Amino acid sequence: MRTNEERAQLRHSAAHLLAHAVVELFPRTQLTIGPATPDGFFYDFLPEQNFKEEDLxxxxxxxxxxxxxxxxxxxxEISKTEARNLYKDNPFKLELIDAIPGDTVGLAEQGNFYDLCKGGHVEHTGLLTHFKLLHISGSYWRADRNNQPLQRITGVVFFTAQELAEYEKRIEEAQLYDHRRLGKQLDLFSFHEEGVGFPFFHAKGKKILNILTSHLRSLLEKDNYQEISTPIMLSDELWKTSGHYAHYKKNMYFCDIDDKSYAIRxxxxPGSILVYKSRPRSYRELPLKLAEFGLVHRHELSGVLHGLFRVRSFTIDDGHIYCTVEQLETEVVKLIGLITKVLKRFSFTDLYIGLSTRPENSMGSDALWEKAIHALRDGLEKTGTPYHVQEGEGAFYGPKIEFVIQDSMGRQWQCGTIQVDFFLPENFDLNYVASTGMKERPVMVHRAIYGSFERFLAILLEHFKGNLPFWLSPVQARILTITDEQKPYAQAILSALKEHNISVELDESRDQISAQIKAAQLEKIPWMLVIGKKEVETNTITLRHRDGKQEFGLSVEEIIKRALALNAD
Ligand SMILES: [Zn+2]
Ligand SMILES: [Zn+2]
Known part of the structure; x- marks a missing residue:
């Protein structure tokens, strides 16, 4: 295994190599800086004429x-005088030389190429075989828009050909299975100028969202959650109490109703809190668990919007648990069980779990923090799930457990959070009547599993490369007939499957069977039920799977039995 330092040396040396090639080809180019980055390297140039993609x-x-x-x-090391002389025509390097403390600066050399540099290279250029230049982009001197615009060439470099090949495959796959592309191909969602950053879900996309919702809903009911629904617009006063007005105002949308200012949530x-406060609560009701599939709007700059990963409106699978600090541990154990169970259904089994503890400048008493962190830790220990302590990384209002999944392309995504909150119960003066008859303050836990449905759907699409599991597919089966003569038989199968809530369609086109199969494959439908003359005569079905495998002579009962088994949790 190579160390990070060795990788950084390789990357930085590749930046020199890039600059060396550029000055040989375009001698009047001015060099600025060329660092290693966490993924590769870049060099910022001021060329005489702008580089074009064809130059790469x-x-x-x-x-x-x-x-x-x-x-x-x-x-x-050379003297600054010598360095200033070398770079007398390069204002960027002169500025760098001035900024370096001491009387000397470092100079890297390979052949007749030299570059100002503090060191850390591989031994010779022969070790830099496995590189790839990625793109040319605009940049600014010292990353400041008021400064000289420059051109940046970015690349990657690896120690072995295999590493480079793996990298190229990953990039290719990521492009091929980009959820924006799949969303169009599978007719799931679209974006429009009329609502920048607000996703439009088409019938099949909405169907997947419905399946995701009902999957969670059935588990929540078993765990005594009560599902609520609260308004998406609420008055400014509420957002002042919640602290959003002070800290989050620039990301919120506002609107007047009857001369009063409201914000879209x-x-x-806060909606959940108002439900809690709608009547006096007794300790007998705790833990009170209120779930809401709640649509929220947040203003994001147009430049950071990215398909369903980053949108301006999305639905959170929100849950708020009101309990005593003593009940926290039991609830945490249940939540860890719930979250891991949900994620496992999507084949996310490789979980990273982080426990974020008390940061500086936090609110709440030492005793409360101590108890809460203990509860989270003991909960984690009890379930036997390995976790990592992220010292001081909690929110100022409470500690947190977060779940990070790894997808089929090795990328990590945070899904699932358990956030303890001492702040909102205080601000909203929440209480319950304890067994002693005294009023006590509950602890609040915010928890989400998918997080945003939109983002989770994007993760799933890319993770499964569009081949959603049977139970999650908006169209699970399509019936294809060789000729119209088989249509009555096909209709009977269609009705039988629908009777069992299997999502099935009949291909009504009069296309050749090969064209029908191709269309179903493009839409990534898991099952094609192929009906020809022989199937009608023998009262059977040929099952053609998405991957091309075929099974002959299946009865409709067998098809239904299998589908129901796949749809069951
Ligand atoms: Zn160097
Ligand atoms: Zn919340």
Whole structure:
């Protein structure tokens, strides 16, 4: 295993290699900086004429030639006077030299190429074979828009050909299975100028959201949640009490009703709190668990919007648990069980669980924090799930457990949070009547499993590469007939399957069977039920799976039995 430092040296050396190739090809280019990044490297240039995408292969080819020269990479300290002389025509380097403390600066050299640099390289250019230039983009000197615009060339480099090949495959897959592309191909959702950042779900997309909702709803009912629904617009006073007005105002949308200012909710918590406060609560009601599939709106800059990953309106599978601090541990155990169960259904079994503890400048007493963190920790220990303590990373109003999943392409996503909150019960003066008859303050827990349905759907689409599991597919089966003569038989099968709530369609086109199969494959429908003359005669069905595998002579009862088994939790 290579260390991060070794990787950084390789990447930074590749940046020198890039600059070396560029000055050989375009000698009047001014060099600025070329650091290693967490993923690769870049170099910022001021070229005489702007680089074009077509220049990249040319530059890459020259880089390979320099690699083949096997030039030793050396590094030495030179006096600032000498350095200023070397760079007398390069204001960027002169500025860098001035900023370096002391009388000397570092200089890296390979062949007749040199670059101002504090060191940390591989031994020779021959070690830089496995690189790839990615793109040209605009940048600014010292990343400041008021400064000289520059051109950045970005690349990646690896120690082995295999690592580079794996990287290229990952990038290719990520593009191929981009959820925005799949969303169009599978007719799930779209975006429109008329509502920038607000997703439109088509029938099939909505169907998947409904399946996700009912999957969760059935589990919540078993765990004594009560589902509520609260308004998406609430008056400013409420948002002042909740603290959103002070801290989140720039991300909220406002609107007047009868001369009074309202905000569209960016979170569902205050609505839940008003339900809690609608009547006196007794300790006998605790833990009180209120769930809401709540639509929220948050203003995001148009530049950061990204398909369903980053939108301006989304639905959270929100849940708020009101309990005593003593009940926290039991609730945490239940929540961990619930969250891991839900995620497992989507084949997310490789979970990273983080416990974030008390940060500086937090609110609430030491005793309360102590008890709450104990409860979370003991809960985690009890379930036997491995977890990592993230010291001091909790919110100022309470500790948190977060769940991070890993998808089929090795990417990590945070899904599932258990957030303890001492702040809102205080601000909204929440209480319950304890067994002693005294009023006590409950603790509040915010929890979400999917987080945002929109983002979770995007993760699922990419994770499954569009091949959603049978139970999650908006169309589970499509019946295809060879000729119209088989339509009456096909209709009978259609009715029988629908009777059992299986999502089934009949291909009504008069296309050739091969075209019908192709269409179903493009839509990634799990089952094709193929009916020809022989199937009608023998009262059977040929089942063609999404991957092309076929099973012959199945009865309609067998098909229904299998479908129901797959649909069952
Ligand atoms: Zn260097
Ligand atoms: Zn909440």
């Amino acid at each position: 292969p040319l530059i890459a080819q020259r880089m390979s030639e320099i690699v083949a020269r096997n030039l030793p990479i050396t590094h030495r 960016p979170m569902n918590c």
